[in-house]
Amino acid sequence: MDISDKENSCLIVGGSHAGAQLAISLRQMGWQGRIKIISEEAYLPYQRPPLSKALLAGKQELENVYIRPETLYEKQNIEFALKTRVAKINRKAKTVETQTGEIISYDKLALCTGARVRKLEICGTDLAGIHYLRNFADVSRIKGELDSPKKIFIVGGGYIGLEAAASLKQLNHEVTVVEAAGRVLQRVTAPQVSNFFHAKHHQQGVSIVTNKQVAEFLGNNKVVEKVVCTDGTVFEADLVIVGIGVRPNEELAAQAGLKTNNGIWVDEFAQTDDPDIVAAGDNTNHPNKLLDTRLRLESVPNAMEQAKAAAASICGKPTEYASLPWFWSDQYTIKLQIAGLNTGYDQVVLRGDPADGNDSFVAWYLKGGKLLAADCINRPKEFMFAKQLLAKKIDVKPEQLTNENFELKQLV
Amino acid sequence: MPLIKYIDHAGNEYEADVDVGKTVMDGAMDNMIDGILAECGGCCSCATCHVYVDESYLPVTGNAEGMEKEMLTAVNEPKDNSRLSCQIFVTEEMDGMTVRIPESQY
Ligand SMILES: Cc1cc2nc3c(=O)[nH]c(=O)nc-3n(C[C@H](O)[C@H](O)[C@H](O)COP(=O)(O)OP(=O)(O)OC[C@H]3O[C@@H](n4cnc5c(N)ncnc54)[C@H](O)[C@@H]3O)c2cc1C
Ligand code: FES
Numbered sequence: 001m002d003i004s005d006k007e008n009s010c011l012i013v014g015g016s017h018a019g020a021q022l023a024i025s026l027r028q029m030g031w032q033g034r035i036k037i038i039s040e041e042a043y044l045p046y047q048r049p050p051l052s053k054a055l056l057a058g059k060q061e062l063e064n065v066y067i068r069p070e071t072l073y074e075k076q077n078i079e080f081a082l083k084t085r086v087a088k089i090n091r092k093a094k095t096v097e098t099q100t101g102e103i104i105s106y107d108k109l110a111l112c113t114g115a116r117v118r119k120l121e122i123c124g125t126d127l128a129g130i131h132y133l134r135n136f137a138d139v140s141r142i143k144g145e146l147d148s149p150k151k152i153f154i155v156g157g158g159y160i161g162l163e164a165a166a167s168l169k170q171l172n173h174e175v176t177v178v179e180a181a182g183r184v185l186q187r188v189t190a191p192q193v194s195n196f197f198h199a200k201h202h203q204q205g206v207s208i209v210t211n212k213q214v215a216e217f218l219g220n221n222k223v224v225e226k227v228v229c230t231d232g233t234v235f236e237a238d239l240v241i242v243g244i245g246v247r248p249n250e251e252l253a254a255q256a257g258l259k260t261n262n263g264i265w266v267d268e269f270a271q272t273d274d275p276d277i278v279a280a281g282d283n284t285n286h287p288n289k290l291l292d293t294r295l296r297l298e299s300v301p302n303a304m305e306q307a308k309a310a311a312a313s314i315c316g317k318p319t320e321y322a323s324l325p326w327f328w329s330d331q332y333t334i335k336l337q338i339a340g341l342n343t344g345y346d347q348v349v350l351r352g353d354p355a356d357g358n359d360s361f362v363a364w365y366l367k368g369g370k371l372l373a374a375d376c377i378n379r380p381k382e383f384m385f386a387k388q389l390l391a392k393k394i395d396v397k398p399e400q401l402t403n404e405n406f407e408l409k410q411l412v
Numbered sequence: 413m414p415l416i417k418y419i420d421h422a423g424n425e426y427e428a429d430v431d432v433g434k435t436v437m438d439g440a441m442d443n444m445i446d447g448i449l450a451e452c453g454g455c456c457s458c459a460t461c462h463v464y465v466d467e468s469y470l471p472v473t474g475n476a477e478g479m480e481k482e483m484l485t486a487v488n489e490p491k492d493n494s495r496l497s498c499q500i501f502v503t504e505e506m507d508g509m510t511v512r513i514p515e516s517q518y
Pocket of ligand 2: 437449450451452453454455457458459460496497498499
């Protein structure tokens, strides 16, 4: 496709981290055709990570977290259709249909539809005061109900639940987190890291209850008042936040006959089975040569870097996306930075002592003696070196990882 | 409004007017200057916003400290004038400052 042809049109469905980066990357790569972002949300692309952090804690407002300013989109001639949901793709005609029946044609289509929250399917979820945390609209509703100190009940001890707990505790609310598994962050970290965060929240006055499952919400005047657990325990609550994971928005692609399986199936160039359709972000199932596996990720770095690869494919300059996954989480004064994926680890070794009160250590994950991942708690330097060790597949011995006097720099 | 100059790996120069209180990283993002990816959105977690600050402006910007300094010890080619641009909040005194974007960020 001739990227200098002004008649071409690239339509992007979803205006968040992936969609915004894709549009900007297209212009940086010389795409001169039309670019239009269709987004269901009412706002220009904004950063999602602050939703459970600075935004919820009231330290930042929406205007501080826009990914790019409106003036840049105007200057770059990137069009938006906000509050517009795409309902259908017609691949033969190369058009999409919006929920209101408008038909928009494309030459290239980018699916950046991300993910949506997994809903709790129990009685009482229709009561007022029960919230999820994915969009700015969610945060704004939550904040609207927090005019005075409240009893806040958080369902799910994952990153989002814990970040929300930290932000709300700092605003002096009474916060309880309930986790169905035996420990917080069970799905993603080693017991040592879970225990550290559990203790930290406890120290800050957040109550964490594990091995407990919510059975139903009870209310008065249609407003939530009580949370009933399967074992009969009852908690009082003025406001509930449910954070139990997300689902990829892949249905649009599936209905159009594109392959999906826990995400829209793309190759290392972010290309779907249709040569005119790419996909990037939380919604894709993609291969990663570095990790030698297919995976679906939920992180900003993934959304941005894959979007760059998608833009390159559209411009006919395919560049492989094979980055090392990484993630971060901020809670109180703790910065957690995670390099790599620990899936399948059989050994965890520590650098530093989680219990010495310094809030500074690294949990290294190995499998068969090979380094897989590192959870770095207030250890930015080790995080940076871990990324390099993993990306370059450098051999490292557990004794080197645990020895504070051993400079990792020597290895990279 | 202070004017910040960004020089890329190939020596091309870009200028951006950046509001006081915004960061040098914001200036690059808001003006589509390539090479500063800012994956963490400015929370000092990614180091994809590394720049070299014109030495004569170092007294104004200050040197990296704390977390930022730690991150910078492990970037490609750290130098004495290395900073994470998301941690440099623009002031009037920075008008005319030049920052160079390292080659590894392209
Ligand atoms: C509270 C919170 C905290 C987080 N913290 C971190 C963090 O610290 N670090 C990190 O790396 N990641 C974090 N994440 C994850 C990160 O935000 C996501 O990985 C990222 O937003 C993915 O971007 P995306 O563009 O793929 O999709 P999304 O951000 O999910 O955006 C998809 C957009 O497409 C729209 N859309 C979907 N379907 C349609 C349709 N049919 N028509 C029109 N529009 C549609 C959606 O409404 C949405 O606006 C956090 C997420 C949340 C919710
Ligand atoms: S933008 Fe991530 S460290 Fe500066």
